Amino acid sequence: MTLLLQSVTDLDGRFLDVRLDGATVADVAPAGALAPRPDDEVHDLAGHHLLPAPAEPHAHLDKALTSHRAPNSTGDLAGAIVAIREISAGFTHQDLVDRATRAAHEYLANGTTAIRTHADVGAHAGTRHARALVEVREALAGLVDVQVVALASAPWAPGEAELNARLLEEAVDLGVDLVGGAPHMWPDRAAGLELSFQVAQRRGLPLDLHTDETLDPTAQGLLHLARRVRSTGFAHGVTASHCVSLGVHPLDVARATAAEVAAAGVGVVALPQTNLYLQGRDAPVATPRGLTAVRTLLEAGATVGAGGDNLRDPFNPMGRADATEAASLLVTSGHLSTREAWDAVSAGARRCMGLPVPVVAVGAPAEFVAIAAESLDAAVAGAGTARLVLSRGRVVASTQVRRVFPGRAVSQS
Numbered sequence: 001m002t003l004l005l006q007s008v009t010d011l012d013g014r015f016l017d018v019r020l021d022g023a024t025v026a027d028v029a030p031a032g033a034l035a036p037r038p039d040d041e042v043h044d045l046a047g048h049h050l051l052p053a054p055a056e057p058h059a060h061l062d063k064a065l066t067s068h069r070a071p072n073s074t075g076d077l078a079g080a081i082v083a084i085r086e087i088s089a090g091f092t093h094q095d096l097v098d099r100a101t102r103a104a105h106e107y108l109a110n111g112t113t114a115i116r117t118h119a120d121v122g123a124h125a126g127t128r129h130a131r132a133l134v135e136v137r138e139a140l141a142g143l144v145d146v147q148v149v150a151l152a153s154a155p156w157a158p159g160e161a162e163l164n165a166r167l168l169e170e171a172v173d174l175g176v177d178l179v180g181g182a183p184h185m186w187p188d189r190a191a192g193l194e195l196s197f198q199v200a201q202r203r204g205l206p207l208d209l210h211t212d213e214t215l216d217p218t219a220q221g222l223l224h225l226a227r228r229v230r231s232t233g234f235a236h237g238v239t240a241s242h243c244v245s246l247g248v249h250p251l252d253v254a255r256a257t258a259a260e261v262a263a264a265g266v267g268v269v270a271l272p273q274t275n276l277y278l279q280g281r282d283a284p285v286a287t288p289r290g291l292t293a294v295r296t297l298l299e300a301g302a303t304v305g306a307g308g309d310n311l312r313d314p315f316n317p318m319g320r321a322d323a324t325e326a327a328s329l330l331v332t333s334g335h336l337s338t339r340e341a342w343d344a345v346s347a348g349a350r351r352c353m354g355l356p357v358p359v360v361a362v363g364a365p366a367e368f369v370a371i372a373a374e375s376l377d378a379a380v381a382g383a384g385t386a387r388l389v390l391s392r393g394r395v396v397a398s399t400q401v402r403r404v405f406p407g408r409a410v411s412q413s
Contacts, residue, residue, distance in 0.1 A: 002039055003390065007031045007046040008370060010360040011339065018050065020366040022393040028360055043388065043395075045370050049379040052346040052358040053367040053391065054323030055114040055145075056107055057269045058208075058241045058307040060315070061100035061136065062091070062119050062129040067317040077213065077278045083314035085124050096132035097139075103311050104136065104144050106321035109399060111369030113391040114145040116208070116353050118180055121171045122153025122164045130171040137177075143396060147353060149178040149208045152196055154185035161186075165195055172203050179203065182210035184221050193221070197228060206237035206354065212245040215279055215288055219245035223257045226264040239305075239352045241269040243292040244279055254293045258300035267303040267352035270294050270344065272329035274309035274316040294334045294344070305349035306330055306341070324382035331380070338380050367391050372401075 003020040017034035019027035036042050070083040107115055119129040130150050137146035150171035155161040179200035183192030200207040212219040222243050229238050246254050270292050279290025297304050306326045310316035327341040347357045358367040373384030389397040
């Protein structure tokens with residue numbers, strides 16, 4: 001079976017017919033030019049924008065859907081960490097699997113066909129989060145591409161650094177896809193970087209670090225990471241997420257760091273929802289945005305992706321598993337164009353994840369979301385919520401909307 005998408009509008013505003021054959025784009029022609037074949041499954045998508053399917057480059061499926069269990073009393077990062085640790089001991093394997101699976105299905109319904117999720121590894125969690133998310137990855141194979149990052153926790157008590165190092169090795173043995181950590185949370189930031197970097201290098205795995213999740217203008221974790229990658233020739237792929245402090249550095253400092261990041265090939269993931277929620281609470285006047293310097297990074301030629309981070313947990317009670325939310329915030333808070341914002345949650349996110357980028361061109365990967373909307377602005381704003389999600393040569397999710405007003409009914413599909 002092939003899919004024929006009729007009369008759809010692509011990112012460049014072209015009005016097209018597109019045929020998908022399995023995992024690739026088979027034909028592209030002006031609207032009305034492709035006649036249906038006997039084996040085509042035909043979808044009339046007039047009024048829809050066909051966009052490269054987003055990817056979520058930074059999720060925490062092990063924490064998802066817990067905001068009602070663990071309110072964040074202070075609203076900041078420290079409060080979120082305390083809240084999640086207070087309930088994490090009660091996470092059973094089945095609870096972790098069930099919540100992560102529900103969350104993954106929410107992402108898929110909104111158009112996201114690939115997810116990179118961090119799994120807490122450390123004294124408070126052992127390796128049970130990693131074990132559960134590896135199970136979810138296997139169960140969803142063929143439906144959603146899931147990558148699991150072993151997120152080495154920072155030590156909270158004497159002896160935890162050594163224990164967390166052993167647990168990180170155990171998580172790698174369980175079959176995680178990447179090594180992670182949060183060096184800026186360590187009392188000794190250099191030691192935090194060293195732990196994750198050495199394990200990734202020794203095991204031949206990509207590295208994805210929470211980096212400079214702070215408005216401290218002196219934080220230089222991103223710069224140190226980029227220089228470490230260049231000096232060692234680390235070749236397995238590196239992603240730095242958050243990088244909030246870059247947004248408050250003087251422009252010349254931020255530009256110099258961005259140049260180092262681009263030269264090192266480090267991908268940077270912006271996470272506007274969570275960082276806008278958690279950061280800047282001690283500055284009631286002229287509150288900083290709490291967002292990395294997306295424009296400066298793009299101008300330097302760095303790979304920039306964006307994601308939603310947390311999904312209704314103590315770190316972000318408002319996440320909705322929808323890339324249009326992150327993209328919209330990049331427009332309003334990061335001052336990107338609508339096209340640049342969608343590129344960040346789709347092409348940029350996929351590059352950070354080491355995945356091919358879908359485009360409407362013959363031979364390209366056929367991972368798309370078709371959104372009913374009158375314009376790209378409306379599609380990315382989430383104004384058109386009727387969607388068709390296309391992956392691996394089939395429709396994997398669809399959402400239809402019916403709006404009823406007094407005296408008449410208006411439907412979208």
